[in-house]
Amino acid sequence: xxxxxxxxxxxxxxxxxxxxxxxxxxxxxxxxxxxxxxxxxxxxxxxxxxxxxxxxxxxxxxxxxxxxxxxxxxxxxxxxxxxxxxxxxxxxxxxxxxxxxxxxxxxxxxxxxxxxxxxxxxxxxxxxxxxxxxxxxxxxxxxxxxxxxxxxxxxxxxxxxxxxxxxxxxxxxxxxxxxxxxxxxxxxxxxxxxxxxxxxxxxxxxxxxxxxxxxxxxxxxxxxxxxxxxxxxxxxxxxxxxxxxxxxxxxxxxxxxxxxxxxxxxxxxxxx
Amino acid sequence: xxxxxxxxxxxxxxxxxxxxxxxxxxxxxxxxxxxxxxxxxxxxxxxxxxxxxxxxxxxxxxxxxxxxxxxxxxxxxxxxxxxxxxxxxxxxxxxxxxxxxxxxxxxxxxxxxxxxxxxxxxxxxxxxxxxxxxxxxxxxxxxxxxxxxxxxxxxxxxxxxxxxxxxxxxxxxxxxxxxxxxxxxxxxxxxxxxxxxxxx
Numbered sequence: 001x002x003x004x005x006x007x008x009x010x011x012x013x014x015x016x017x018x019x020x021x022x023x024x025x026x027x028x029x030x031x032x033x034x035x036x037x038x039x040x041x042x043x044x045x046x047x048x049x050x051x052x053x054x055x056x057x058x059x060x061x062x063x064x065x066x067x068x069x070x071x072x073x074x075x076x077x078x079x080x081x082x083x084x085x086x087x088x089x090x091x092x093x094x095x096x097x098x099x100x101x102x103x104x105x106x107x108x109x110x111x112x113x114x115x116x117x118x119x120x121x122x123x124x125x126x127x128x129x130x131x132x133x134x135x136x137x138x139x140x141x142x143x144x145x146x147x148x149x150x151x152x153x154x155x156x157x158x159x160x161x162x163x164x165x166x167x168x169x170x171x172x173x174x175x176x177x178x179x180x181x182x183x184x185x186x187x188x189x190x191x192x193x194x195x196x197x198x199x200x201x202x203x204x205x206x207x208x209x210x211x212x213x214x215x216x217x218x219x220x221x222x223x224x225x226x227x228x229x230x231x232x233x234x235x236x237x238x239x240x241x242x243x244x245x246x247x248x249x250x251x252x253x254x255x256x257x258x259x260x261x262x263x264x265x266x267x268x269x270x271x272x
Numbered sequence: 273x274x275x276x277x278x279x280x281x282x283x284x285x286x287x288x289x290x291x292x293x294x295x296x297x298x299x300x301x302x303x304x305x306x307x308x309x310x311x312x313x314x315x316x317x318x319x320x321x322x323x324x325x326x327x328x329x330x331x332x333x334x335x336x337x338x339x340x341x342x343x344x345x346x347x348x349x350x351x352x353x354x355x356x357x358x359x360x361x362x363x364x365x366x367x368x369x370x371x372x373x374x375x376x377x378x379x380x381x382x383x384x385x386x387x388x389x390x391x392x393x394x395x396x397x398x399x400x401x402x403x404x405x406x407x408x409x410x411x412x413x414x415x416x417x418x419x420x421x422x423x424x425x426x427x428x429x430x431x432x433x434x435x436x437x438x439x440x441x442x443x444x445x446x447x448x449x450x451x452x453x454x455x456x457x458x459x460x461x462x463x464x465x466x467x468x469x470x471x472x
Contacts, residue, residue, distance in 0.1 A: 021430055023391045023410070060455065065391055090290050096412060096453045116286050118453065141320060143387055143414045188389065216379050218389050241385070271391045271410040 023271045024235045024263070025065035025242035026256060027220060028249045030055060031072045032101070035085055037250065038072070053088050059249065060095045062256040065271060067093065068121070068190070068220075068244060070148075071101025072165060083115045090116020098146055098190075106135050113140060121146035121190055124163040127170070127177065130184055137185025146220075147186035149174055151207065152194040159193075159207045166194050175210055182215050189215065190244065192222040200226025200248070208238035220244050228254060228262040235268050273466070276311035278338065279303040281328045282318040282350055284452065291452035295459050297466055305337050312470065313343055318350030322374070322417070323362035325354060339367050344468045345444050346401075352439060352446030353417060361417050369444045372422040372436055384432055387416040392429050394437045394449070399426040401438065401445050403464045409457045411437070411449035419448065443471065 030037040030052045037052045056067050069089065086099055099112050100121030109120050126132050126147060136145045150162045151174040159174035178189050189211055193204030203224045212219040218241035221234045225245040234240045248254045260270045275292070277285060279301045292299045299315070300307075308314055316338060318325060329335040338345070338355075347355045354366045359374035366374070379386040393408040411429075418435035421428065427438035429448070439446040445465060451458040 021392060022388060022413075025390050090287065091293065094291065094294060094453065094455050094459060096414075096450075114286060116290055118284075118287065143319070143389065143416075187387065216385055218385055241390070 021269060023065070023269045024240070025220075026063075026231070026259060026270070027066045027068055027242050027244040028056075028059045028064050028256070029068040029070060029222065029244045029246045031070050031246060032085070033072060052085065053092055055250070056089055056097070057092050059256065060093050063260055063271065064095065064256055065242070066095055067097040069097060069099050069101075070121070071099075083111050086112055086117050087115040100146070100148055100190075104129075104132070106132075106139055109136055109140060113144065117144075119144040119146050119188070121148040123148040123150065124168075126181065126186075127161060127163055127172070130180065133181055133184035133186050137187070142185050142187030142217075145186050146188045146190050147178070147181040148190040148192070149178060150192050150194055151204075153204070153207070162194060174207060175214070178211050178215060182217050186217065188218045188220065190220045190222060193224060196224030197222070198247075199224050202226065202230040203234040203238055203240070203243065205233060205238040208234060208240050212239040212241065218242060226253075228259055231259060231263060232266045232268065235263070236266075273297075273312045274310070275299040275313045275315065275466070276308055277301045278308065278314060278316045278334065278351075280318075280325060280332075280334065282320040282325055284319040284349070284450070285317050287450075287452045288315060288317045288348065291459065291462060295463055295466075297462075303332055303334060305333070308334075308337055308341065311343060313466070313468075314338075314341055314345045315465075316345060316347040316351035316355070318348060318352075318354065319414075320350055321361060322350065322353060322359040322364040322366065325350060326364050326366060329354070335367060339369060342443060343470050344465065346465045347444070347446035348452070349415065349448060349450060352448055353415075353419060355439070355444060355446050356419050359417060370419070370422070370424050370439045370441055370446065372419045372424060372439060374417045374419050376417050377431060387414055388431045389414050392431065392449075394427040394429050396428045397426065399438075399440045399445070400468055401440060401447075401461060401464050402427060403460075403467075405457060405460055405464075411447075411451075411454040411457055413437075413449045415448060419446075 096118040098119040099117040104125035161172040220242040221240035222244040355369040391410045425436040429437035
């Protein structure tokens, strides 16, 4: 039957007439501890920014394209992300969301997906046991497997992978690990630059562009977004598919509708 | 109204249930043949791989059951693809409700990322399924394979080429995007499906 599909099937139909095509995504990140959202500056000095379900619903209403919920204490304290919270979020929110933090097994993922998560993100556990990525993509499909990488540029100019919420340095280079992870089945990369995170001085454009232009999967840039211009930069220069930020949204320094209007005026395709 | 969701080895069933709950519609998940046949409406969801899903359906004779349903049926994502004639995904013969073929997006390096993941517009909207949905509304897509355009296309989306974002033939409807995750637009389309009257 396969040979029956000829070029005319592939080329059938009209020329492209949709307006814009696939959009760049704006993703608020809600860091969770004890069921509440928090955001640390350089992963320290945690402040409270509200109830994750209510805040998530508010962002969805304001035009966020997706949400990420990260249980930031999970890996360290060996806790599992609360599936109950995921269930509450899934009941309420009508856009896709990713859950991460301390996920280490197929069973962990199965529970979260059954409770309504659309994607899960893995970080330290996948680095320590890369086969986990193969297992997860085989079992649930690459589309729901997000690899989160915390990376830092050292004095030698190279970007290294850090584990355990940025506390443990490895000798692995960011691009090498990202490439291996994609080959093993990761469907998306959530890239956080520790040099930029919390600074509000802009995203790490170079490493974002390196990953995004050399890997066949979407890259979410994270860390450093402080002004609307930073988002333009990360989409245009960093070639990011999506940009993630936390505190600037939580503390209303930038509102999502205003940000999207700004981006549209700059010629970037966004959902409005 | 009795709404049933086809239970099989594919993801996103829970998300579809939650979305229906948000618009105030009750539904039950079942793979019981009689329950599916006697339901007023059936949703055929799906996230996963085509050949595995088809094997599962065949093993339970659900393939034949779904094809022969007379009430309104809505396939979502993989569900829609399985309702087509054939999928390139592991060379799978599908249900053949729609004649359209399911092909793989050809990745051309980083210029075209596969899967298409995110929000894109739907246009050239037809059928009661698209009632009160504006042209160029945004919907959420996650897919590596797409149904070609054909006579049953009721919504079109571009990802380097135009493809069928939704299909309709008689009582069968299919959407490639995730209605359950497409914010207000997705909820409107689910509501429209709920309001479609079965042909007497």
